[in-house]
Amino acid sequence: MKIGELARRSGLAASRIRFYEASGLIAAQRQANGYRDYPEHMVQTLGIITSAQQSGFSLDEVRRLLPDAGQENWPHDQLLASLQRKVGEIEQMQERLAQNKARLLAVIASIEARPEGMGCTENAERVLTQMNARRNV
Incomplete structure (x- = not known):
């Protein structure tokens, strides 16, 4: 199928598909007329x-997960380990x-607990002092 049809069916812009190809994530055959x-x-x-x-996977991580062009099967254990690792990263981020x-x-x-009559500058100093005190504990 040509890139226009692939773009329509995948919902991605043709430029994104070309980017993925240039990044080595996907491959296309070139026809005699040069079309992909x-x-x-x-x-x-x-x-x-x-x-x-x-x-949350980077393109490098995706590249490592996808099977090689000639490979029939996905690297099951590698895929599971990567997915579990990503879940751990998400939990740490949370x-x-x-x-x-x-x-x-x-x-x-x-x-918001600014004492009545205290100006914004004084309140900011008060809050910063409290924050520094907490950090030094």
Whole structure:
């Protein structure tokens, strides 16, 4: 199939498909007239690439997960290990995000607890002093 049809069926721009090809993620056969000819399974492969990127995989990670062009089967154990590793990375990121959220909420609460009559500059200094005191504990 030509790139226009692959773009339509995959929902990706032709430029994105050419980028994936230039990056070594997919391959096309060249016809005598120079047009790219993509196999039918390329729609599924592009879907896998897109899903993997949306799940946080880098293009290098995706490249390592995809089977080589001549390979019939996916590297099952390698695929499972990579997916499990990515879940672990996501869990660590969630933990860091929860900590960051808690810190920000504490700063917001501290700013909102401004003593009556205190100006913004004085309140900012008060909040910064509290933050520094917490950091030094």
